[in-house]
Structure formats: structure tokens, C-alpha cells
Amino acid sequence: MVTWLNNLERKIFTSPSCLHIGVGLRVCDGFFPGQSRVLPRARSGATGRPPLLLLPQVYVVYMGKGLQGDSDSQQDIMRLHHQMLTAVHDGSLEKAQASHVYTYRSGFQGFAAKLNKEQAMRLAEMPGVVSVFTNTKxxxxxxxxxxxxxxxxxxxCEVPGVSxxxxxxxxxxxxxxxxxxxxxxxxxxxxxxxxxxxxxxxxxxxxxxxxxxxxxxxxxxxxxxxxxxxxxxxxxxxxxxxxxxxxxxxxxxxxxxxxxxxxxxxxxxxxxxxxxxxxxxxxxxxxxxxxxxxxxxxxxxxxxxxxxxxxxxxxxxxxxxxxxxxxxxxxxxxxxxxxxxxxxxxxxxxxxxxxxxxxxxxxxxxxxxxxxxxxGITDRSFVSYIRLANGTYITGESLSTYHMKNSVRTIPASEANAGYFTPYQSSFCLDSSLNRTKARGKILICRRTRGSSESRVSTSMVVKEAGAAGMILIDEMGDHVANHFAVPGTVVGKQMGDKIISYIKSTRHASTMILPAKTILRLQDGPRVAAFSSRGPSSLTxxxxxxxxxxxxxxxxxxxxxxxxxxxxxxxxxxxxxxxxxxxxxxxxxxxxxxxxPSAIKSAIMTTATVLDKKRRTIATDPDGKAATPFDFGSGFMDPIKALNPGIIFDAQPEDYRSFFIGDNLHLITGDNCTCTHRSSSSATALNYPSITIPYLRKSYSVTRTMTNVGNPRSSYRAVVSAPRGINVTVTPEVLNFENYGVKKAFTVNFHVDVPPRGYVFGSLSWHGNGRDAHLTMPLVVKA
Structure with missing residues (x-):
């Protein structure tokens, strides 16, 4: 929500964690998205319970890089911070010093202090302050x-080909x-x-x-x-x-x-x-x-x-x-x-x-x-097999190495519900949900849903406290994370879990044995993207x-x-x-x-990453096995050897990030005299980044990137495009010739909507070198 006032008044808007006051000034205190309000000043002479505004907590007062030519002595900086704090503590130096937590002075300037919200707002309005935000965990x-x-x-040992x-x-x-x-x-x-x-x-x-x-x-x-x-x-x-x-x-x-x-x-x-x-x-x-x-x-x-x-x-x-x-x-x-x-x-x-x-x-x-x-996931698994009494083996995952001597009666945890818990609630093996008499000596089949707040290890502890002999956990997350449990235990996905439940229903006295975990290579193909790994697109830019x-x-x-x-x-x-x-x-x-x-090193790692697994197929993502996209793995799965010889890099300097800084206080952040009053999508897209993302393509758009030769002094690269579905992509020029090491060459990627696709579509731009020159690839991400 954005509230616009006239130019002579304060402009106030909120983000998930910030109250923004003025251009480039922010007080952040954990508001929920969409909540918008002006923090009132405390009224003098208030009676009864103190307003929430006056409750102190620790804030960061961020002052950017610091003005050029300012003294950087510890004493001068500390004195300045104490003066600022004294001003919001009714002139009390003693209170100011007591509230002070840290001074930051090396890579950037600012301080941390214990303040109430009114004091934080007053500091945010002081000259030289970029932002004020709470001390988040x-x-x-x-x-x-x-x-x-x-x-x-x-x-x-040395890596072959480089020192x-x-x-x-x-x-x-x-x-x-x-x-x-x-x-x-x-x-x-x-x-x-x-x-x-x-x-x-x-x-x-x-x-x-x-x-x-x-x-x-x-x-x-x-x-x-x-x-x-x-x-x-x-x-x-x-x-x-x-x-x-x-x-x-x-x-x-x-x-x-x-x-x-x-x-x-x-x-x-x-x-x-x-x-x-x-x-x-x-x-x-x-x-x-x-x-x-x-x-x-x-x-x-x-x-x-x-x-x-x-x-x-x-x-x-x-x-x-x-x-x-x-x-x-x-x-x-x-x-x-x-x-x-x-x-x-x-x-x-x-x-x-x-x-x-x-x-x-x-x-x-x-x-x-x-x-x-x-x-990502490699091809190594920690497997704990479940042997059903009918001779069938089910593959589970665990780090537990307990040895069970015999098969044990196995029941769904829902049949061991206790007290006021329903069978459905007990199926998740929640704390105190299991009847000790029903659970004692048995292997319990527990369930875990996506987003469950209970950890798998804590679930095994509940099973142990109920006196059960073991646990089979059916986890629909299917993330292949192996754990060490408090009892003999193993985790299976929904598909394997259905097989176990089918067996349980097929016989009156079902029994199973959980075998100790062991290490197995190449049981599954790799690399893959882990189910728990956070995905894009970026919620900020x-x-x-x-x-x-x-x-x-x-x-x-x-x-x-x-x-x-x-x-x-x-x-x-x-x-x-x-x-x-x-x-x-x-x-x-x-x-x-x-x-x-830093951006050169980053480029080397990104442009040499692979999007193929060991069998030369597109990397899949757990738990559904679908083909991964750049929102899952970015440029791909890192390749250490190729990263040491990228051939070409996309370089950027700190000043190239100015488009991400809004406000009259830009000079405080960067330490120069530049200003920027708004952030534009075009300036973000124009950053010399090793990937190209266009989230708002209307009809046509062009993006320019600059490559630096760090490979063979005389080298040549040819553009090879895999266009996103429904988008026509051309590159100008299609061939780049480098005459020496360190030479920079620019190229332009032109995007045109042929058939507007639904949602985001993905492609790539590769540059293939001649002979022994390296090959590099950058992802193309487009939403029309």
C-alpha cells in the first residue's frame, strides 16, 4: 500500500518490514505486508499502561559509507553517535551512552542503540541517516x-591446467x-x-x-x-x-x-x-x-x-x-x-x-x-531398507544404524491414538497423542505433511516416549533429507508409503523390520535440485x-x-x-x-555452471522430478573445474549498483555525490549481470551486456540462442573477436514477442569459443 501526500508533506509507504519516512529514510519494525500507518508521537502526561510506542528495543541506525573527508577516528565517530543519541534522550549523555550497543566505522558508518519508536523516528529524520531498522533475528x-x-x-593437490x-x-x-x-x-x-x-x-x-x-x-x-x-x-x-x-x-x-x-x-x-x-x-x-x-x-x-x-x-x-x-x-x-x-x-x-x-x-x-x-543433490544416498514380512523390500532414508533382530508388529499411528486426540491427529505422532499401551513394542507408521512445524527427529522422540520399537515416517515433502532418530526409524515418500499401507491392510498381523542405514552411490541420478531449496523469482527486484x-x-x-x-x-x-x-x-x-x-569471480562461477545431470539430461527438481528452471538453480549446478578457466567474464563495479539505491541520501551510501530519486526496471535489467531477466516484456526490448576476455589473448566467440517459448531472440553482433587479454566487447540481445506465453518462459544464450576457448552460458528469463 502506498499513500502519496503532496510534495511539501512526508511521503509514507510500507514494505513487509519498514515504515518509509521521506525520500530514502526508513524506520523498519516488522509491519505486515499491506499495513500502513503513521507512528504517532507519544503524548505527554499519558496515564495508565505505556503505549507500545515507548517500549524500547535495539535499532540499527545506518549512515552509509560516510562523507568523504570526514574524520574516521574512533573517538570522533563515537562522539558523533553519542551526540545524536543525546538529542533523542532529552539531552542526557548518560542515557545516550547507556543505550549505545555498537559503533560501525570501517566498511560503513552507523551505530546500534536501544530506542523506542519515537526516538527511532527522530533519528531517521536527522541529516546523514540513510535508514533505521529493528534488530531482527x-x-x-x-x-x-x-x-x-x-x-x-x-x-x-593442484587442479589440472591451473595453479x-x-x-x-x-x-x-x-x-x-x-x-x-x-x-x-x-x-x-x-x-x-x-x-x-x-x-x-x-x-x-x-x-x-x-x-x-x-x-x-x-x-x-x-x-x-x-x-x-x-x-x-x-x-x-x-x-x-x-x-x-x-x-x-x-x-x-x-x-x-x-x-x-x-x-x-x-x-x-x-x-x-x-x-x-x-x-x-x-x-x-x-x-x-x-x-x-x-x-x-x-x-x-x-x-x-x-x-x-x-x-x-x-x-x-x-x-x-x-x-x-x-x-x-x-x-x-x-x-x-x-x-x-x-x-x-x-x-x-x-x-x-x-x-x-x-x-x-x-x-x-x-x-x-x-x-x-x-x-542441489548429489548421487549419494543414505538408505535404510524396510523389509516387509512378505519378503518385499522398501527403500527408506535414514542415518540410524540400529540393528533390529526380528520383524516387529507394525500399525498406523492412528490406531494408537490417546486421550482427546483423534486418529487423524495421532497419525502425525504429535506430542502426547499416542497411547502407550497400544504403541508399546510396535513399529508405528507416522505421517508428515509439507510445512509441518514438527521436526522428524522430534517425531521419533514422541514415538520413543510412547514405548514403540521403531518408526516409519511417510513424509510427503519427499526431500531425501536423512536424519538420525531416537528409535530405529526411516523416512519414505508418499509413493513408497502407499505400498507399505497397502501391505498393512492386506494382512491381519503385519510386521516389518527396519534395517540399519548404509551408504549407496548412484542409487539416484544427480545432480538434482533439493525440494527444500528456496526458489525465485526475486520478490524485490x-x-x-x-x-x-x-x-x-x-x-x-x-x-x-x-x-x-x-x-x-x-x-x-x-x-x-x-x-x-x-x-x-x-x-x-x-x-x-x-x-x-567480486563480480568477476561471481561471473566465472555462474557462466560455467551446467544445467545437465551426469546422464546429460536436464537437471530435475525434487520432489516431483520435473525439469528444473533458472528459478530453481539460477545459472545451473556449479562446475568447479570450468569455473577456474571461464574464458570470458561479465564484470561490474560498485558504482554500477547505484540504480538499486533510492533517495537523496545516495551519496551517503556510495560516498560520492550521485543522486537517484527512483528505481527503474530498465536500469536493473541493464546491470552487467551474467543472466538476463525481463519480467515485463510488452512487445520488444533490447539488453546490452559487456564481456571481458580472460582466456586466450586472441579468441573468438559465436552466439548460440535457445529462445524462450513464444519469444524471438536475436544477438548483435553474433560473433565477437578478441585481440588481447582484458579486451571488452559489448553485444545486444533483442527480444520480441511472437506468441505471448503464459507466465515465465526460459531459454539461454551460449557463447561458443573456437578451438580450446571456453564455452559459457547465461540464462534468459522472460515474462510477456
Whole structure:
């Protein structure tokens, strides 16, 4: 909803999370889509219960890059922030200092403070403020995966055809739950000294305590961020904090870091499953851990502080396996979008996860300056067969290795309903829904629907508490995620579940046996797109295709924190696991081409991705097996070897993103004197992006892109078009000849509607090089 006032009054409109005040000024506090109102000022002398307006919470006051020529000393910036806070705290410096949480001063300027909404609105109206938004909590989003993609698992070997020895000078920052420094994946054996350009810290935590944290030549930096988390969680946070240091208590951060840059571990396995040698994508790259995420989540003000430090510390790449819930708010009311823009402006590539919502238009981390990753599936499965008493074997999926000695009476959980629960409710094995007398000693068949709030593991715990001997879970999601259950258990899809139910109905005393899980390769074709992976189109800027690329994200084995379940390795699924696969390859590309910009590295990964599986068929998407589209996998499934020799790149600079910044305060964000009063779809489409998306094609439209030769000095490329259905596509010129390395050539893609199609249609533009020159492909996405 948009409310327009005359030009002399304030223009107010809302997004899913923001109240916008004036041109380019925003106060964001979690409004629902479509809700529109002006926040009233508090009335003096009010009696009774205080209005909601006066309840304080933590806000981010974002001030952009900072004006050129301003002093960047810590004292001057802190003094300015305290003066601004004093002004909204009725002139009290003491209250201003008490409300202050963070100051951001390196890659960008701003601060975090505890404020009420009136104070936040007053700050938003001050000169130099770009946006003010609430401290939102964000969610956290191996052995075989690198083999599957053709990257050798031999510890520090060279990739054929290129030299990646320079990876020891590439520094990767991980904004996550911290890291477990003693893990074999983070050994610094035979690693050279830390690069002299490194400016980071190693916050050790409490000496001689479990929190104590030490760096080495592999993990060269470690920081932790508690202020925002503790301010929001209050006293309840004390019990949730295990290590006040960069040490990882949950395992997620260790897992993601080892996928991207872990050292070679000879016998990595999970209870014997998935056993094999396991390195990260760039095993000699350096790691810097930024612990912003604690057991109950990650807060914006801490995330921004981590970005601010990482930019100053000198990292080359930042990996962010977390993100907002969808729909995502405006770019400059989102901490990850803000932090990643300033990282990109400082030459740092940010790789992020797309999300695990599994629906159309659910992808987040949508900013065009980020590399956003969807989750794919390899050809490895963790199978737990179900043997029916009639001799039939049904394929299920599990990480449980329990050994059942005999077949066990098996019934639908609906027949074991308890108390006030109906049979239908009990069929989902909800907490307290099962009758212990009816369930004891039996295998229960439970159901799980798409979007269920109960996890599969918690369902198995309900089954165990009811005294059952095992669980067969029929999950209509069909996402192939393997779990370790509290009882012998396995998961099947609807089709296999129907076979089991048919058998149960065919006999009076049905019995089954659940066999222990084992690792099987090539049971299913790969790669595929995971059912849980969030899809496009972008809900913010449909002219930019998101996600950008797909990588392995299902059942990934990697390092873990022994503080969590006393395990050193674990198997996890999610776009959180897909993201560091791309991070690892980005580190290798950076090691081969140290001077490349973030967009150049991003282009190399996107344009060399494949849309075909190992059998040269179009990649399918789970759970229905339909052909995947660019909304599922972006440019395709990442190909590590080809990404190291792309031949051609599409480059962009920070100033090219200006069309995404609205308002008179553009100069604050970018640090120059440019202004932009509106965002146009044409300017977004014109960004030199490695894909082309036209969401509003009326009749004809033309798009220009510029390629840079990074392959053979003298090379030639020919355009090959696979046009979207109903759309005529031509390219001018059809052949591009490059005379030298680094030469740039522009081409124009012309779109014309022949037969208006329904909805989005998809095609591609490939550039085929002559001889040994590389081939590259960019997706074409059109809605007429």
C-alpha cells in the first residue's frame, strides 16, 4: 500500500518490514505486508499502561559509507553517535551512552542503540541517516560432494591446467556460530606463516576455561559478538551461552567452514556412514571466524559488526550461511544486504544461502552484489531398507544404524491414538497423542505433511516416549533429507508409503523390520535440485535472477563441534551447506586470479555452471522430478573445474549498483555525490549481470551486456540462442573477436514477442569459443 501526500508533506509507504519516512529514510519494525500507518508521537502526561510506542528495543541506525573527508577516528565517530543519541534522550549523555550497543566505522558508518519508536523516528529524520531498522533475528540456513563435482579429494593437490598454490594467501571469513579450532579439518600442519596483510584479531575468551580459543596458521582470526544478542535476549541468554569466545558450541559454523576450506581428513565419517577422505574446496585457504550466531539465533546488529570488522581485517571472501525469512525487506533495512554491499565495495565477494522454504518467490539474500546459492543433490544416498514380512523390500532414508533382530508388529499411528486426540491427529505422532499401551513394542507408521512445524527427529522422540520399537515416517515433502532418530526409524515418500499401507491392510498381523542405514552411490541420478531449496523469482527486484547458482546441499558430511552430542563430524542438509561449496570454489578462483573483482569471480562461477545431470539430461527438481528452471538453480549446478578457466567474464563495479539505491541520501551510501530519486526496471535489467531477466516484456526490448576476455589473448566467440517459448531472440553482433587479454566487447540481445506465453518462459544464450576457448552460458528469463 502506498499513500502519496503532496510534495511539501512526508511521503509514507510500507514494505513487509519498514515504515518509509521521506525520500530514502526508513524506520523498519516488522509491519505486515499491506499495513500502513503513521507512528504517532507519544503524548505527554499519558496515564495508565505505556503505549507500545515507548517500549524500547535495539535499532540499527545506518549512515552509509560516510562523507568523504570526514574524520574516521574512533573517538570522533563515537562522539558523533553519542551526540545524536543525546538529542533523542532529552539531552542526557548518560542515557545516550547507556543505550549505545555498537559503533560501525570501517566498511560503513552507523551505530546500534536501544530506542523506542519515537526516538527511532527522530533519528531517521536527522541529516546523514540513510535508514533505521529493528534488530531482527536471522536463521542459520564433504567427503563425496567434491568428488561428485570432479574436484580431486587429494589433500593439497593442484587442479589440472591451473595453479591454485596461491590459495594460502586467500582469507575467507565465516559469519556463523564460530569454529572448533582443534578439529582435524582446521589443522595448520605444513601451512606457511600468516599473510602479513592480515589485520584481524584472535579473541581468546576466558583463559583456562572451556571457552578458551586459540588461532593457528589455518584459523588466523576469531571474533565473537554478544551485545545485540544479550540486549535482546536479556537474562534468558545466560543459560544459552556455552562459550563466550569464537569457539563453536552448535557445530554449524565448523561444518560450513570445513566444507569451504577444511584440510584433508583421511577417514571422515558419521557412525561409519559416508566414510572417505574429506577436504574442503580450498584446503589451503585461511579461515577467519566471526561468531554472531548463538543457540537461539543471530541478530542484525551483531551481523553488521562482523561485516564491519571483516572489511577492516582484510578478508577476501565472506561466507554467510544465514538469512532473513521471506519475504525479504528492502535492501537497506537488511543487515546482510548492507554489510555485503560495503564488503563488495571493498573488493570482497559475499556468498550467501538462498533459504530453505522450498517455494516459489521464497529466495532471500536477493541483493545483486551477492552470490546467492540454491541447494542441489548429489548421487549419494543414505538408505535404510524396510523389509516387509512378505519378503518385499522398501527403500527408506535414514542415518540410524540400529540393528533390529526380528520383524516387529507394525500399525498406523492412528490406531494408537490417546486421550482427546483423534486418529487423524495421532497419525502425525504429535506430542502426547499416542497411547502407550497400544504403541508399546510396535513399529508405528507416522505421517508428515509439507510445512509441518514438527521436526522428524522430534517425531521419533514422541514415538520413543510412547514405548514403540521403531518408526516409519511417510513424509510427503519427499526431500531425501536423512536424519538420525531416537528409535530405529526411516523416512519414505508418499509413493513408497502407499505400498507399505497397502501391505498393512492386506494382512491381519503385519510386521516389518527396519534395517540399519548404509551408504549407496548412484542409487539416484544427480545432480538434482533439493525440494527444500528456496526458489525465485526475486520478490524485490524481479529483473535480477535469484538464486544465482546451485551446489550440493543435501546430506553433507563435514566437521562438527564435539560440544554438540560429542561428535567430531556430522551430516547436515540445507542451503547453509550449499553456500560454502561455492565459497570454496570462489577462494580457488581468487587464488588463480588475485586481482579479480567480486563480480568477476561471481561471473566465472555462474557462466560455467551446467544445467545437465551426469546422464546429460536436464537437471530435475525434487520432489516431483520435473525439469528444473533458472528459478530453481539460477545459472545451473556449479562446475568447479570450468569455473577456474571461464574464458570470458561479465564484470561490474560498485558504482554500477547505484540504480538499486533510492533517495537523496545516495551519496551517503556510495560516498560520492550521485543522486537517484527512483528505481527503474530498465536500469536493473541493464546491470552487467551474467543472466538476463525481463519480467515485463510488452512487445520488444533490447539488453546490452559487456564481456571481458580472460582466456586466450586472441579468441573468438559465436552466439548460440535457445529462445524462450513464444519469444524471438536475436544477438548483435553474433560473433565477437578478441585481440588481447582484458579486451571488452559489448553485444545486444533483442527480444520480441511472437506468441505471448503464459507466465515465465526460459531459454539461454551460449557463447561458443573456437578451438580450446571456453564455452559459457547465461540464462534468459522472460515474462510477456
Amino acid at each position: 536471522r536463521r542459520l540456513r564433504t567427503t563425496h560432494s567434491w568428488d561428485f563435482m570432479g574436484l580431486s579429494t587429494n589433500a593439497e 591454485t598454490k596461491n590459495q594460502e594467501n586467500v582469507i575467507v571469513g565465516f559469519i556463523d556460530t564460530g569454529i572448533w579450532p582443534e578439529s582435524l579439518s582446521f589443522s595448520d600442519l605444513a601451512m606457511p606463516p600468516v599473510p602479513k596483510r592480515w589485520r584481524g584479531q584472535c579473541q581468546r575468551g576466558e583463559a583456562n576455561s572451556p571457552s578458551n580459543f586459540t588461532c593457528n596458521r589455518k584459523i588466523i582470526g576469531g571474533r565473537y559478538y554478544l551485545n545485540g544478542y544479550q540486549t535482546e535476549e536479556g537474562g534468558s541468554s545466560k543459560n544459552a551461552i556455552k562459550f563466550i569466545s569464537p569457539r563453536d558450541s552448535s557445530g554449524h559454523g565448523s561444518h560450513t567452514a570445513s566444507i569451504a576450506a577444511g584440510r584433508f581428513v583421511r577417514n571422515m565419517n558419521y557412525g561409519g556412514l559416508g566414510a572417505g577422505g574429506g577436504p574442503g574446496g580450498a584446503p589451503m585457504a585461511r579461515i577467519a571466524a566471526y561468531k554472531t550466531c548463538w543457540d537461539s539465533g543471530c541478530y542484525d546488529v551483531d551481523i553488521l559488526a562482523a561485516f564491519d570488522d571483516a572489511i577492516r581485517d582484510g578478508v577476501d571472501i565472506i561466507s554467510v550461511s544465514l538469512g532473513p525469512d521471506y519475504p525479504q525487506g528492502d535492501y537497506f533495512s537488511d543487515a546482510i544486504s548492507i554489510g555485503s554491499f560495503h564488503a563488495t565495495s571493498n573488493g570482497i565477494l559475499v556468498v550467501s544461502s538462498a533459504g530453505n522454504a522450498g517455494r516459489q518467490s521464497s529466495a532471500t539474500n536477493l541483493a545483486p552484489w551477492m552470490l546467492t546459492v540454491a541447494a 524481479p529483473e535480477i535472477l535469484k538464486p544465482d547458482v546451485a551446489a550440493p546441499g543435501l546430506n553433507i558430511l563435514a566437521a562438527w563441534s564435539p560440544a554438540k552430542n560429542n561428535m567430531h563430524f556430522n551430516i547436515l542438509s540445507g542451503t547453509s551447506m550449499a553456500c560454502p561449496h561455492v565459497t570454496g570454489i570462489a577462494a580457488l578462483v581468487k587464488s588463480v586470479y588475485p586481482s579479480w573483482s
